[in-house]
Amino acid sequence: xxxxxxTTAVIFNTxxxxxxxxxxxxxxxxxxxxxxKEFGISRTPIRAVxxxxxxxxxxxVRDGVGTIVTxxxxxxxxxxxxxxxxxxxxxxxxxxxEITYAxxxxxxxxxxxxxxxxxxxxASEYWQINHAQHALIAxxxxxxxxxxxWDQLYYRSARFxxxxxxxxxxxxxxxxxxxxxxxxxxxxxxxxxxxxYTQRNFIAYGFAKLQAALSPDQPIS
Amino acid sequence: xxxxxxTTAVIFNTxxxxxxxxxxxxxxxxxxxxxxKEFGISRTPIRAVxxxxxxxxxxxVRDGVGTIVTxxxxxxxxxxxxxxxxxxxxxxxxxxxEITYAxxxxxxxxxxxxxxxxxxxxASEYWQINHAQHALIAxxxxxxxxxxxWDQLYYRSARFxxxxxxxxxxxxxxxxxxxxxxxxxxxxxxxxxxxxYTQRNFIAYGFAKLQAALSPDQPIS
DNA sequence: TTTTGAATAGGTGCATACAGCAAGATCAGG
DNA sequence: CCTGATCTTGCTGTATGCACCTATTCAAAA
Numbered sequence: 264x265x266x267x268x269x270t271t272a273v274i275f276n277t278x279x280x281x282x283x284x285x286x287x288x289x290x291x292x293x294x295x296x297x298x299x300k301e302f303g304i305s306r307t308p309i310r311a312v313x314x315x316x317x318x319x320x321x322x323x324v325r326d327g328v329g330t331i332v333t334x335x336x337x338x339x340x341x342x343x344x345x346x347x348x349x350x351x352x353x354x355x356x357x358x359x360x361e362i363t364y365a366x367x368x369x370x371x372x373x374x375x376x377x378x379x380x381x382x383x384x385x386a387s388e389y390w391q392i393n394h395a396q397h398a399l400i401a402x403x404x405x406x407x408x409x410x411x412x413w414d415q416l417y418y419r420s421a422r423f424x425x426x427x428x429x430x431x432x433x434x435x436x437x438x439x440x441x442x443x444x445x446x447x448x449x450x451x452x453x454x455x456x457x458x459x460y461t462q463r464n465f466i467a468y469g470f471a472k473l474q475a476a477l478s479p480d481q482p483i484s
Numbered sequence: 485x486x487x488x489x490x491t492t493a494v495i496f497n498t499x500x501x502x503x504x505x506x507x508x509x510x511x512x513x514x515x516x517x518x519x520x521k522e523f524g525i526s527r528t529p530i531r532a533v534x535x536x537x538x539x540x541x542x543x544x545v546r547d548g549v550g551t552i553v554t555x556x557x558x559x560x561x562x563x564x565x566x567x568x569x570x571x572x573x574x575x576x577x578x579x580x581x582e583i584t585y586a587x588x589x590x591x592x593x594x595x596x597x598x599x600x601x602x603x604x605x606x607a608s609e610y611w612q613i614n615h616a617q618h619a620l621i622a623x624x625x626x627x628x629x630x631x632x633x634w635d636q637l638y639y640r641s642a643r644f645x646x647x648x649x650x651x652x653x654x655x656x657x658x659x660x661x662x663x664x665x666x667x668x669x670x671x672x673x674x675x676x677x678x679x680x681y682t683q684r685n686f687i688a689y690g691f692a693k694l695q696a697a698l699s700p701d702q703p704i705s
Numbered sequence: 706t707t708t709t710g711a712a713t714a715g716g717t718g719c720a721t722a723c724a725g726c727a728a729g730a731t732c733a734g735g
Numbered sequence: 736c737c738t739g740a741t742c743t744t745g746c747t748g749t750a751t752g753c754a755c756c757t758a759t760t761c762a763a764a765a
């Protein structure tokens with residue numbers, strides 16, 4: 264019955280992905296007992312995982328009710344996206360690590376996958392490329408504190424972007440190709456500042472797309 | 485035996501203050517059973533509090549050993565301080581709330597307390613003024629995400645600054661007067677950007693002081 | 706004397722029973 | 736029929752016993 268720390272990490276990632284991929288849409292009520300039964304463990308480690316998710320602002324635990332997947336109003340979404348843009352601008356400023364040939368190659372691989380995605384779209388593949396691009400860029404960040412914040416904000420906003428991408432999948436694959444093309448160019452020039460500003464720009468473009476699809480002052484779902 | 489959510493929040497603040505005020509210096513081993521006995525509750529809610537502290541990077545829970553108060557090497561300290569400076573620069577940029585006469589008066593009160601502190605120094609009073617100034621400025625931040633990050637980084641770095649202030653108390657009271665004077669000036673002009681830049685500057689001054697007192701690449705304690 | 710191994714003590718991680726809380730269901734009264 | 740208080744159900748919060756992990760100690764062998 265012993266569950267090591269790795270097991271709880273797997274459960275955390277599983278639940279986080281389910282929330283980000285809208286398997287658990289905002290407002291969903293999660294029950295500790297049900298999750299415990301599903302993963303074959305007791306409520307205690309499940310509660311620890313839910314507390315971590317709550318700290319990441321993905322869920323809210325309410326006594327006597329359950330653990331509710333959070334939603335965002337337009338103000339909160341704006342705050343997150345504005346912050347993400349500012350964090351992107353810092354990527355190349357706060358002592359980034361040196362860009363290598365391997366980084367460039369990894370981005371070129373992702374670009375190839377994105378190009379194939381234009382002809383043959385798949386939501387799952389889109390998401391995986393997005394994730395990989397995020398991990399690639401996060402790894403360039405030298406400042407550990409910035410990297411943590413960058414990571415948290417990515418997961419905090421991912422599902423709302425994923426939702427928009429699901430609703431209008433025609434353009435997003437092409438946009439991803441454009442974004443990765445710029446990332447490849449910046450990496451080829453070994454210019455971390457350019458990588459950061461590219462990220463800032465496409466985060467801003469994405470936010471504009473989200474706002475256009477959103478009636479003002481209305482909850483998202 | 486029922487302990488409401490307020491009680492755990494009190495315990496969290498208590499332990500956080502003990503860590504920040506170096507009642508628990510870095511390396512201290514906290515035991516769940518001992519804390520549970522002290523606060524008259526069981527280990528379960530204590531564990532939840534420690535998990536929150538761990539997420540704030542103030543402690544590290546190690547299986548079979550205990551909960552250890554963290555230390556920082558010079559790289560981590562640099563990362564935190566660089567990030568704090570950048571966050572300060574954003575205070576006036578990311579839609580701050582409007583500055584009121586009450587804000588200015590609160591800062592003037594703090595300035596008066598700081599001036600009295602120069603003649604009659606007290607570590608506890610110094611800390612309380614510092615805390616109040618932080619709360620005052622955090623309250624000006626309009627972007628909720630930035631405010632959370634600002635808050636977390638403050639508590640994450642506070643004890644190392646507090647340690648330096650305890651070692652060399654002669655200058656810090658005067659520096660606090662200078663800082664609050666600038667804050668009052670910025671608030672009087674209703675200039676949130678100026679408030680942010682003032683914070684950036686004094687964070688940078690403080691970091692320089694810390695670095696001067698620190699031998700390079702050595703742990704702090 | 707040094708080194709290595711097991712035994713031991715004390716800690717966290719987990720499972721589970723019970724207490725307290727919140728929301729909906731139910732029933733009495735108007 | 737409608738309204739409001741009460742009851743019921745099911746959830747999270749807490750306490751506690753046990754399993755497992757870690758560091759230390761001590762003894763035995765080289």
